[in-house]
Amino acid sequence: MNWLSDGTLKFYKVSTGENTLILCDAEMMYNPAPVTAVKHRPVNTSHPITHTVTATYANGCVKCWHYPTAQCLYTIREKRQTLGLAYHPQLPKFVTVGDDMVLCLYDEETKTLERIFCGSHSMDVMDGHKSRVFSACFHPKSAYELISAGWDDTVQFWDTRQAHSLRFISGVHMCGDGLDISTNGKEILTCSWQREDPLQLWDYGSGKLIVSLEPDSYSSLLYAGKYVTSMYVACGGSDTDLFRVVDLRSHATIAMIRYFKGGVYSLDIGPNRLESKPGKRPTLPKLAFCAGTTIFEVDAQPG
Template sequence: MKVIHGFQSPTVHKPTSSVLDPSIISNPSPSLSVLTQRSRSVSYAINSSLARSQVANNATEMDAESEQGIQIDGDVNIISQMEGSQDVLCIAYTEQCEMLAAGISDGTVRMFKINSGQYVTALRDAEMRQHPGPTTAIRHRPVNRSYPITQTLTATYATGCVKCWHYPTGQCLYTIRERRQTLGLGYHPFLPKFVTVGDDTNIYLYDEETKIQERVFHASNAPDMMNGHTSRVFCACFNPKSAHELISGGWDDTVQFWDTRQPYATRHISGVHMCGDGIDISKTGKEILTCAWQRKNPLQLWDYGSGKLMVTIEPDVFNSQLYCGKYINNLFIICGGGVTNLLRVVDLRSHTTVGSIRNFPGAVFDLAIGPTKRIKRSKINDMPLLPRMAFCSAKKIYEIDVG
């Protein structure tokens, strides 16, 4: 065990759905704002915890843990640390993994170089300075042969804004304004589309090239049907092997399955309470990872085709209620959460922990998968080569490697 102490002219695109009015999507301008006073006040109300009110109940435990120092177990190492000006709620690597973007509780996106941890710049326009609210998610379009590197990031905010940033210049390329608290987004694996989720239970599908809202996914009003969400939605994930399928999770304790050609969910899984980006689909498209904010069974694997539970991965000595988790590859997953402020890497072959880090000053809210190291490995080392990864807790961002 290792212990670390102290450590052009404006263009307006009309959405195809009546959910949003024509002024919601536009090129950025300081004078443009459709934010109501209610949405502003609501965004401030969730500023400290991003609607994750459970964290406040754990303040005493957090203080006790931070006094003990960060504790590292197993085959994991902290290789760098970066610090934001306020609590960091979400993070993302850039397309070429040369920088990390950190979403701050005041709506700023701060950029850091990964090797040195040097602060580079802040992404924040006049609208965010005038109407600040927490940054809730940061993503970029998946990199593949069909798309050039654009050096852009898309961020969502509790004010209802969705902003695309060209981070080398700090320019906001476009803004979408939703009449809700926007809590997350997910990109299509190979089409120029993304979805956003929020507190109104709906999922919005956008075409990134036209900036047009193509569809709204929601529950029907049928009293005997559970075919959509009934409370806040925090995460959504497309199936990497499908052009039309995605899943989502939130406060209503369900994972909903969607087909982009239909307005209502096609089926669902029950008993999974999501409060962050805690859902992922394996690269084969056959398994689902759920990382839930709940004491019982927070970490589970499900069969995508049938929706049946495959395995519940038991905690080690310390149980954590989870906010976030991802497949590193088909053999390993990484997850993080609160109560016990913990990050954990799990080998799916044995369902055992490869390495863990705990006793952070705050919960682990988000994590990101970075570049794979190019090093020679010993023939006797059976640990596959895993990428560098990052996560955020309180005001800090940590980069780690495993193996």
């Protein structure tokens, strides 16, 4: 799948690269706006509808698409530039982020805004964002916790039952979807648009830095990053336009592609494959990322 500056979403067949579906409604045709993020709804028995994606747009639209029928199920219109979203892993809820420093939590079943997360008016307390927010991530083991990051050089920790953040990590300048939490909920991955320490791991409980993963040969200003498995992370960025898979045990790059015709601004991870047998090398899921105007699919297996 690819998303474009004219407000359309395009689906491609992996085996042939054939464009099989275009999603665009009348609203986007008459008032086109760049798509800023797309997320698949998590596969979960609590969600009544499957085969859907939700997209955010620079004009503030949030659209849920049922792609087998090419139908827009509903549209939420925010009064801001909406820059990203994240689904709750267990509940039919999602949060959107944007240029107004605010996180908005929506209930999918009622299609309503459930809560707004923001900083207080106190100038002496850092309990929310002070600039654009680009990335958010729910805690995989908690029904109430999430984190977010953006231009104000902080990662903010939120509880969905409270309007203001509880604590924060400083020194992380994020310009894309470069925030993730490990599946056990104990570590945070930050992929930052900064020359020093762009790739870092943090302890979720204490907020303390675990390690800064130094680049092997080429540094990059990172836009996107995710856990591939508990042992590997993938990231991509610009300046040196590259995509990289890093082994968290050795801190070594096991796969890297560079010299694209543009930066790597988004990436995603395919479904997990079956676990390898004892004595066999681990098997990683396939990865896909966009660099410039090209979509790449990668089968990055450790040597």
